[in-house]
Amino acid sequence: MTTRSRLTIAAHVVFIVAFIGLWELASSHDLLDRTFFGRPSGIALFLWKGFVTDGKLWLELGYTLFGAAVSFLAGSIAAVSVGLLFMVVPRFHRAAEPYLTLLNAMPRIALAPLFLLWFGLGVGSKIAVGCSLTFFIVLSATVAGIRGANSDHTILSRALGASQRQVFFKVTLPSAVPVIFSGLRLGLIFALLGVVGAELIAAEHGLGQTLAYLQSTFSMDGVMGLLFLLALLGLGVTALMNRLERSLLAWQ
């Protein structure tokens, strides 16, 4: 590590410690209303209790992660398949496009109450919300990726005598992979967002449900703690996808 990067890290640590210290000090001297902002020691205590002493947060975290994972997998597999189908049957693409645009324009979170009615308070409704968000993002990335194939590569392949099938597997698909991948990365974030959003509205379990409950009982330490947790989760997911992308797409 260079001295410069060590200095940067030290500066961040100083900033964070000062920020938390000020927050703690302000709330203990009643300069900052604890019922609105919580207080760092309370937040730490909440997380400690939730994950260590009684461990109840693990279950909620598990529900949320499971919902997000299923939404992501189902939504993106469906989206990539439909995207490939569009490419093989362009007429189907043209026919389906207006309906898809309409569906995509709908704010999916607003559909959550409907999904709750259809799929109940269990994991089904949040998966439906998460799926519907992921699907459209990954679908548009797949379509864009396939359209974006370099025409030089196609011309060269056709001049060499490549069949349509060969052009697809050797040129179109590999060149679409990076674009599809950035769609997948966004899709994973949105799967998490959809699931937490649905849980906030109504659910039996999950971090979103816990958040809504804590908010209604004015336990701000818990709300802040969960928000922090969700931010970490989002960060973790992005980091994971970046790692995967780097090892999978070494040629980029």
Add this chain to the structure above:
Amino acid sequence: MQNLAVPAVALERDNAPDAHAIELRDLTVRFGTGTGSVLAVDRVSFSLAPGEFVSLVGPSGCGKTTILNLLTGLLTDRPEGDVRVLGKSPSAGNPDIAYMLARDSLLPWRTALGNAVYGMEIRGVPRSKCEEQAMMLLQRVGLGDFADKYPKALSHGMRQRCALARTFALQSPVFLMDEPFGALDAQTKLQLEDVLMDLWSANKRTVVFVTHDLAEAVALSDRVIVMSARPGRIVADVRIELPRPRNVRALQKDTTFHKLYARLWSLLEQGMSSHDH
């Protein structure tokens, strides 16, 4: 020329051992129909003997790429006239032809070796043979140590070397090259021209080489065909009487080379102004 009107002639030619590797007769290409149509190529005729290296020069938009696309069978519009490559009408994927584009068009997700085998792979050459052949060519073009590198890690010149390897790895007797060195700096260009000359002398294919660089055309070719501004017509067909094997860098100081270069320049200028006929 109407194809219908010449069955006897065509038959005769098909039976005779064909002396020409490439033959164009009264080729006319028009893009689009009606008032908006563009006459790109106007009654162009020329032919290449097997193993001949011929450059095609002319102002931008005079139909050079169009002629190559036509020979490759990539042109969808039906042209007038008669075109033969080794006695056959053009068709896409003709294994007799190897095409090299101006941009290297390397597949970025394949290594240099992966790109060098690409042409053979598409043409169904067995994998082990592909790799052996491609590796040999990468060494010939000076990329032996970069076989496992992705194009992003290669310089412009190296990428074009790789494209050369991919093209020469094909066993096609006819090469069509569209400004393959157009995007390179002068130094790298001279280097690659020598690489091309080496590869070509070792295994003489019939080459149609499109370029904007007259010095390049003179240095490499047996003949240089000069075309006029659009609609493209042939202005001159100049034989380059320079001994082979040639060293492109040494030629830069040769007086015959410079004379030919000057002559081509004036022909090209005539072609540019012969717009109104």
